[in-house]
Amino acid sequence: MNNTEGYQATLDYAQQADRTDPLHKYRKRFYFPQHNGTDTIYLCGNSLGLLSDNVQGSIEQELQDWKKFAIDGYRKATYPWMYYQHFFKPSLSRIMGCSEDEVTVSNALTVNLHFLMFSFYRPQGKRCKVMMEAGAFPSDQYAVETQVRHHGLQPADAIIEIAPRAGEKTLRTEDILEAIRLHADSLALVLFGGINYYTGQLFDLSAITQAAHQAGALAGFDLAHVAGNVPMQLHDWNVDFAAWCSYKYLNGGPGSVAGLFVHERYGSDPLHPRLAGWWGNDEKTRFRMEKGFVPQPGAGGWNISTAQVFNMAPLKAALEIIDEAGIHNLRAKSIRLTGYLQFLLYELSNIRFEIITPEDPAQRGAQLSLFFPDRAKQLHQQMIDQGIVVDYREPGVVRVAPAPLYNSFEDVYRFYERLKSLNQDLQDYRDRGR
């Protein structure tokens, strides 16, 4: 790796980088879990983002308004519950690169994948197949498998999985595009993760979408590991639909409301198939209680139920901080921060591992996946015992994700420093709780 950034493996360097980082000030707005009375080195924002200092107030606001207004809160609350989903649109449209009408928040991620596949996976005759990356997140695999069965098809026939070449760990874009061309006459939908949760590989959504469209198929993406991590241009890339959860880089808290994107060409078609509920109905007539669903224009037409205000209030607060920091500023810092992590990891000689995430910053977000050919779990346990929070995914991978909103260069340096004391040759390092 050439070190054009001038990275140095010293605490001085890391602290100096933090002093000149305009986003460093956000770190103190987050609560870090404790280990032996000090902050853990938390590099797990790809699994669950940290709690920020404005979330409690956001929940309390809703408690107060419920106490004060009860049913009238739908219109009179500080943030009227009737329109609560609107408060997310400006922020999410910037993060996802689309119009405010093309995004909404509702339900949960896998639930939305099902609803969106209902709308956008419409197998017809020979054109019935779904293409996805091999080793997609299990919930996505289950969703696709059961959708395919729901249409009377067999997963083995109807799901095409694209795997890396022999001896390689990640996919080549050219191979994905070639596979799409190869299956052009049978493909109904290409459904990829934006970033693969295991390898950390960021896919070329624009190229995949274009190839899918040329093949006569639609393109949808699961952006769980992208949302709040890498800025998107979903509208301009012509992506048909996307879904994501909000508890990873968006810091919305465990199980927080998910988001979805529907391109305006469908959102403006009131007859586009969907499973509807009254919260997706045109707001002017929602309470007339009349027959005949009239969707709101845009992604809001995919809302179904009453806004889950208490599930949304934390995310509303968390997005305020992301907005203030700016998603493009976050990405710029993230590239440097993850680059620093990679630089330091290459300095280590006491443990044997391979970074399976692409080295090219354009093909990854914040996460680096470290593959340990042996004793991976034991090493992960040694990390935990040192006050490091990173997660382990079978087989053999420790995922490390410095989140640019609250992680510092010093965090990354201290992670490296503690890694230097690990020992891969400890025979029986306890393997607790697994």
Ligand SMILES: *Cc1c(COP(=O)(O)O)cnc(C)c1O
């Ligand atoms: C985190 C994640 C999920 C989780 O789905 P939920 O419905 O929120 O439980 C699904 N898919 C991917 C790709 C993920 O990264």
